[in-house]
Amino acid sequence: MLYTRASEAANVIAGRAPGPIGAGVVLGSGLGGLADRLSDPVAMPYAELPHFPMTTVAGHPGRLLIGGIGGLRVAMFQGRFHHYEGHDLECVTFPIRVLHRLGVPRVILTAATGGIRDDLGPGSIVCLSDHLNLMGVSPLRGRNDDRLGPRFLDLSEVYSSRLRSLAREEAARLGFVLPEGVYACMPGPNYETPAEIRMLRALGADVVGMSTVPEAIVARHSGLEVLGLVIVTNWAAGISPAPLSHAEVIEASLAVGGRLADLIDAVLRRLSTEPDAGRSPVPVPVP
Numbered sequence: 246m247l248y249t250r251a252s253e254a255a256n257v258i259a260g261r262a263p264g265p266i267g268a269g270v271v272l273g274s275g276l277g278g279l280a281d282r283l284s285d286p287v288a289m290p291y292a293e294l295p296h297f298p299m300t301t302v303a304g305h306p307g308r309l310l311i312g313g314i315g316g317l318r319v320a321m322f323q324g325r326f327h328h329y330e331g332h333d334l335e336c337v338t339f340p341i342r343v344l345h346r347l348g349v350p351r352v353i354l355t356a357a358t359g360g361i362r363d364d365l366g367p368g369s370i371v372c373l374s375d376h377l378n379l380m381g382v383s384p385l386r387g388r389n390d391d392r393l394g395p396r397f398l399d400l401s402e403v404y405s406s407r408l409r410s411l412a413r414e415e416a417a418r419l420g421f422v423l424p425e426g427v428y429a430c431m432p433g434p435n436y437e438t439p440a441e442i443r444m445l446r447a448l449g450a451d452v453v454g455m456s457t458v459p460e461a462i463v464a465r466h467s468g469l470e471v472l473g474l475v476i477v478t479n480w481a482a483g484i485s486p487a488p489l490s491h492a493e494v495i496e497a498s499l500a501v502g503g504r505l506a507d508l509i510d511a512v513l514r515r516l517s518t519e520p521d522a523g524r525s526p527v528p529v530p531v532p
């Protein structure tokens with residue numbers, strides 16, 4: 246059962262890196278370097294954690310690091326799972342269920358994306374205001390376990406307006422404007438056709454990717470606050486003058502990653518000053 250598997254993984258993690266965790270961060274394609282910001286990190290390859298699948302995509306190393314940023318203990322997933330790898334959405338979102346079982350109150354989701362809106366070219370950092378789930382299925386499909394969250398979930402505000410304004414303020418402090426945008430989640434692994442990108446633009450999408458949305462839905466299901474910060478690595482198909490490639494996505498992520506790391510670092514430091522910052526109940530032992 247998912248609840249038991251997530252609790253078992255949480256118990257192993259809490260055993261290896263004891264203490265409350267104030268935030269989780271999922272690192273997208275080529276963004277693993279953000280974990281270098283952690284002080285005294287404890288590294289756990291997914292292979293050493295119960296029930297974790299293996300990552301197969303370049304730029305997703307596959308380990309969990311727990312360490313400090315400012316006064317906050319943070320769990321960073323260096324590598325995520327995608328539906329297109331063949332994992333079902335329960336697997337894709339397993340790290341989020343584990344965060345919930347660890348008592349982590351919030352998660353920052355990062356990703357590499359293609360830019361659709363005219364002002365969101367390569368190198369932009371975008372704060373997600375909402376999403377379009379075009380993956381064709383919800384990660385909540387199947388029997389609901391009420392211990393994890395409700396059967397019918399309200400998604401009126403997936404991406405916390407509180408965290409979004411905090412991120413905007415910290416970006417301004419760092420000297421740049423942080424635009425907001427709507428993320429369209431496509432199933433992948435192929436990139437879109439130009440006609441699909443025209444359709445996505447007409448639907449109100451600003452950036453496009455193949456992840457993030459299942460994780461965001463599951464995080465809300467389990468009551469975590471969500472902040473989505475993505476980088477634009479390329480113009481989307483048909484806007485881009487050149488064919489798209491994952492090698493270029495990673496290269497572009499590495500180029501902008503430092504600025505995104507500065508922003509996430511600043512947001513986490515700011516959160517560490519909040520009264521409830523590090524509060525997280527000890528994981529509940531597996532029944």
Ligand SMILES: O=P(O)(O)O[C@H]1O[C@H](CO)[C@@H](O)[C@H]1O
Nearest residue numbers: 273274356357454455456494
């Ligand atoms: O969303 P992340 O994992 O950052 O990766 C994005 O980049 C890959 C395509 O180049 C896809 O996996 C897409 O979702």
Ligand SMILES: Nc1nc2[nH]cnc2c(=O)[nH]1
Nearest residue numbers: 357358359453454455481
């Ligand atoms: N679907 C999709 N994912 C991406 N990840 C990075 N760039 C892109 C893109 O253009 N489309």
